[in-house]
Amino acid sequence: MPILVTYASKHGSTQDIAERIAATLHRHGREVIVQPVHAVENPVAYEAVILGSAIYFGSWLKEATEFVRRHCDELAARPVWLFSSGPLGDTPSVDPKEIAEFQAAIHPRGHRTFVGSLDRHDLSFTERMIVKAVKAPDGDFRDWDDINTWAESIAQALMPAGTPPISTHDTPPAVSHPLQP
Numbered sequence: 001m002p003i004l005v006t007y008a009s010k011h012g013s014t015q016d017i018a019e020r021i022a023a024t025l026h027r028h029g030r031e032v033i034v035q036p037v038h039a040v041e042n043p044v045a046y047e048a049v050i051l052g053s054a055i056y057f058g059s060w061l062k063e064a065t066e067f068v069r070r071h072c073d074e075l076a077a078r079p080v081w082l083f084s085s086g087p088l089g090d091t092p093s094v095d096p097k098e099i100a101e102f103q104a105a106i107h108p109r110g111h112r113t114f115v116g117s118l119d120r121h122d123l124s125f126t127e128r129m130i131v132k133a134v135k136a137p138d139g140d141f142r143d144w145d146d147i148n149t150w151a152e153s154i155a156q157a158l159m160p161a162g163t164p165p166i167s168t169h170d171t172p173p174a175v176s177h178p179l180q181p
């Protein structure tokens with residue numbers, strides 16, 4: 001069965017992270033489907049699920065939170081890893097407020113928060129006012145080595161017992177996106 005990498009992203013940077021995770025798993029021989037969370041009907045068709053969301057105002061995006069609550073039983077029955085993307089620059093990372101609930105409900109194998117990206121030009125007027133008020137730094141802070149290493153640890157965890165450890169990461173190939181022609 002394939003692995004599902006699914007995400008909720010408002011401005012695209014969490015989507016990029018999901019696609020990188022998918023590409024890394026694919027490079028390690030796994031069949032991977034990457035889809036926005038609103039396009040996933042049911043996680044039951046997947047061996048494992050990697051689910052991530054951008055953080056806004058201390059929370060996951062609503063569609064990702066609703067996905068977990070709607071598919072709580074199916075997620076609890078398979079290996080799941082969660083990731084969040086948000087903190088900018090040196091801003092300390094704080095777990096989104098739903099993570100404790102998700103840990104109790106679906107027992108994910110792990111949760112990671114990755115540093116995010118912010119381009120003022122992509123934001124709505126209200127968002128621009130908010131990031132100005134909190135002096136959030138502009139820029140792409142995503143740490144691709146960190147993301148690759150995390151994805152490789154998942155690839156390793158999903159391999160049969162006794163498989164030799166994964167040692168290096170090269171530039172991963174593209175993964176086909178089911179929503180694209």
Ligand SMILES: Cc1cc2nc3c(=O)[nH]c(=O)nc-3n(C[C@H](O)[C@H](O)[C@H](O)COP(=O)(O)O)c2cc1C
Pocket residue numbers: 008009010011012013014015054055056057058059085086087088094115116117118123127130131
């Ligand atoms: C209005 C606004 C609120 C945000 N609130 C948070 C927050 O509470 N915690 C956090 O870590 N990052 C916060 N961020 C940063 C975003 O999570 C970050 O830019 C992320 O990479 C955006 O992901 P996306 O491009 O997938 O939407 C906020 C950004 C904006 C524009």
